[in-house]
Amino acid sequence: MRGLRKxxxxxxxxxxxxxxxxxxxxxxxxxxxxxxxxxxGKTTTIRMLLGLVRPDAGTIHLFGEPVPQxxxxxxxxxxxxxxxxxxxxxFSGRRNLRVLATAIEVPHARVEEVLERVGLRERAGEQxxxxxxxxKQRLAIAATLLKDPDLLIFDEPTNGLDxxxxxxxxxxxxxxxxxxxxxxxxxxxxAEVEQVADTVSIVARGRLVAAGRVVDLIGSRAATDVxxxxxxxxxxxxxxxxxxxxxxxxxxxxxxxxxPDAAAxxxxxxxxxxxxxxxxxxxxxxxQVFLELTADGAA
Amino acid sequence: xxxxxxxxxxxxxxxxxxxxxxxLAAVAGLGFVAMAWDDTRPPTAAQVRAAQDEFARAQxxxxxxxxxxxxxxxxxxxQTREEHPDxxxxxxxxxxxxxxxxxxxxxxxxLGVQRLxxxxxxxxxxxxxxxxxxxxxxxxxxxxxxxxxxxPRRGRVFASKACAVLVAGLPIGVLVVGTVAGxxxxxxxxxxxxxxPGSWFWQEYLGxxxxxxxxxxxxxxxxxxxxxxxxxxAAVAGLxxxxxxATESALPVLLPxxxxxxxxxxxxxxxxxxxxxxxxECVPDPSTVTGEVCQDVAHVVSTAQGGLVLLAVxxxxxxxxxxxxxxxxxx
Numbered sequence: 001m002r003g004l005r006k007x008x009x010x011x012x013x014x015x016x017x018x019x020x021x022x023x024x025x026x027x028x029x030x031x032x033x034x035x036x037x038x039x040x041g042k043t044t045t046i047r048m049l050l051g052l053v054r055p056d057a058g059t060i061h062l063f064g065e066p067v068p069q070x071x072x073x074x075x076x077x078x079x080x081x082x083x084x085x086x087x088x089x090x091f092s093g094r095r096n097l098r099v100l101a102t103a104i105e106v107p108h109a110r111v112e113e114v115l116e117r118v119g120l121r122e123r124a125g126e127q128x129x130x131x132x133x134x135x136k137q138r139l140a141i142a143a144t145l146l147k148d149p150d151l152l153i154f155d156e157p158t159n160g161l162d163x164x165x166x167x168x169x170x171x172x173x174x175x176x177x178x179x180x181x182x183x184x185x186x187x188x189x190x191a192e193v194e195q196v197a198d199t200v201s202i203v204a205r206g207r208l209v210a211a212g213r214v215v216d217l218i219g220s221r222a223a224t225d226v227x228x229x230x231x232x233x234x235x236x237x238x239x240x241x242x243x244x245x246x247x248x249x250x251x252x253x254x255x256x257x258x259x260p261d262a263a264a265x266x267x268x269x270x271x272x273x274x275x276x277x278x279x280x281x282x283x284x285x286x287x288q289v290f291l292e293l294t295a296d297g298a299a
Numbered sequence: 300x301x302x303x304x305x306x307x308x309x310x311x312x313x314x315x316x317x318x319x320x321x322x323l324a325a326v327a328g329l330g331f332v333a334m335a336w337d338d339t340r341p342p343t344a345a346q347v348r349a350a351q352d353e354f355a356r357a358q359x360x361x362x363x364x365x366x367x368x369x370x371x372x373x374x375x376x377x378q379t380r381e382e383h384p385d386x387x388x389x390x391x392x393x394x395x396x397x398x399x400x401x402x403x404x405x406x407x408x409x410l411g412v413q414r415l416x417x418x419x420x421x422x423x424x425x426x427x428x429x430x431x432x433x434x435x436x437x438x439x440x441x442x443x444x445x446x447x448x449x450x451p452r453r454g455r456v457f458a459s460k461a462c463a464v465l466v467a468g469l470p471i472g473v474l475v476v477g478t479v480a481g482x483x484x485x486x487x488x489x490x491x492x493x494x495x496p497g498s499w500f501w502q503e504y505l506g507x508x509x510x511x512x513x514x515x516x517x518x519x520x521x522x523x524x525x526x527x528x529x530x531x532x533a534a535v536a537g538l539x540x541x542x543x544x545a546t547e548s549a550l551p552v553l554l555p556x557x558x559x560x561x562x563x564x565x566x567x568x569x570x571x572x573x574x575x576x577x578x579x580e581c582v583p584d585p586s587t588v589t590g591e592v593c594q595d596v597a598h599v600v601s602t603a604q605g606g607l608v609l610l611a612v613x614x615x616x617x618x619x620x621x622x623x624x625x626x627x628x629x630x
Contacts, residue, residue: 053628086441103306
């Protein structure tokens with residue numbers, strides 16, 4: 001996607017810029033996290049990618065084909081869930097999938113395969129409206145797999161799920177990527193993406209603020225801290241500041257910043273006769289990077 | 300396109316609302332059958348007894364005064380023939396007969412068309428509701444966006460919905476109209492009022508039924524077009540109410556000549572084989588300074604005109620729906 005822009009005009013004459021000049025590349029293969037706070041333009045971007053929303057400006061290419069002009073030619077290679085899974089509520093899960101299978105000329109045997117794959121076969125005869133949120137998500141994933149797609153797009157797939165459901169979805173995404181498919185997952189829940197994504201793009205206020213491999217982003221943006229527990233915090237603080245490290249108190253502990261080596265820090269304290277009763281390295285995570293970047297974007 | 304239509308028909312078949320409306324319309328249509336039964340039912344024993352009592356009294360009166368009344372009748376007839384030589388006052392038939400005192404029992408030929416005609420409103424409303432629901436439910440539940448990620452060609456999705464309402468609407472129309480048309484024939488036969496309907500009757504009766512079914516299909520298409528244009532069933536209902544109040548009811552009152560352009564007039568013209576409406580036309584009254592002389596002039600709306608207006612309306616509504624669906628975001 002290049003220079004993608006979308007503005008919504010409300011009935012009250014207000015204009016909302018959802019996406020503003022967004023550039024986004026999704027590498028083939030693996031899980032790509034599409035991250036941003038609520039309202040950052042993730043869902044609008046995905047809707048534009050799927051031809052549901054028309055961009056005001058910019059270009060989109062999917063498997064090398066321009067979208068939405070050539071979307072019908074490549075849509076068979078794309079499976080997607082946009083926001084909540086939406087099916088006909090009075091139909092059973094199986095019937096919903098069979099209708100979709102009929103529409104795209106996929107044999108009904110494939111329906112049973114994908115139901116089995118997502119572990120929903122035994123309850124596939126129940127009405128969709130009686131499904132739990134987790135079951136609805138699994139049915140939606142089954143629907144995306146009907147076409148045996150190369151690209152899967154999941155928009156906030158874990159919204160409202162319990163921890164077991166989140167884990168299940170995460171494992172499913174990883175498994176799909178390990179089969180050689182590309183999984184694009186949008187989310188504002190960083191922990192779930194960090195555990196499964198190979199690469200990420202971070203957006204804020206409709207613009208891309210960072211993109212790359214997760215490990216590279218974490219390494220480049222956030223420093224490692226060491227949390228130290230000592231009896232005489234004042235003396236320990238003076239010693240560590242004198243060594244050139246930044247120190248701030250946090251509860252019963254001191255947080256030492258400036259990428260310190262924990263062993264060197266312990267040695268410095270011991271040489272001064274101050275002994276730490278706890279010493280813990282705190283590594284940065286994607287959430288810290290995300291908060292830094294999106295805070296920058298918002299500023 | 301064909302796979303989409305098959306899928307759409309499967310969805311249509313499985314919708315409980317479609318079944319509910321179809322059955323409701325058919326059951327409501329039984330009301331007209333009940334009216335036909337009431338029109339044609341034979342007199343009850345009490346009615347026969349009462350009629351025989353009345354007849355006996357009339358016969359006694361006739362026995363006493365009949366000759367005089369016949370003579371008077373012939374006298375008047377003679378006088379009348381001086382100016383109108385062919386005048387026949389039926390003086391031979393003045394004697395009372397028992398049938399005069401029994402409730403009139405209509406025959407199929409007399410009431411069949413009359414009782415079937417109102418079914419047009421029923422089938423049109425039912426099919427309009429079904430057409431709207433096939434589309435608006437998909438927008439309301441969000442199933443449309445899921446559907447479009449599988450079938451992104453919006454023109455084909457639109458066409459599949461329009462075709463589905465035609466294919467599904469045909470048996471529904473046949474069910475509703477057939478229930479009433481068949482029911483009327485059945486109850487008149489049961490009541491012994493079948494009579495000897497001529498071929499002209501069957502032509503008119505079956506022609507009316509066929510055109511009512513076609514009007515139902517038309518309404519289904521209009522419902523699909525409106526739902527694609529407005530997306531919400533409530534919005535379509537609001538527009539329909541406004542249309543009936545403003546265009547079908549108020550406009551002809553303010554501008555009588557506009558009655559020929561209303562949907563209801565053209566719908567009646569199409570289904571019943573033509574209709575007419577009166578428009579008062581006034582000219583200055585030469586006998587007064589400010590007065591006018593008015594007379595109602597009948598304007599005829601032919602079947603062809605009715606059909607063409609309905610076709611034009613369907614094309615405009617479907618075209619608008621398609622345009623909006625192709626251009627508007629699905630969120």
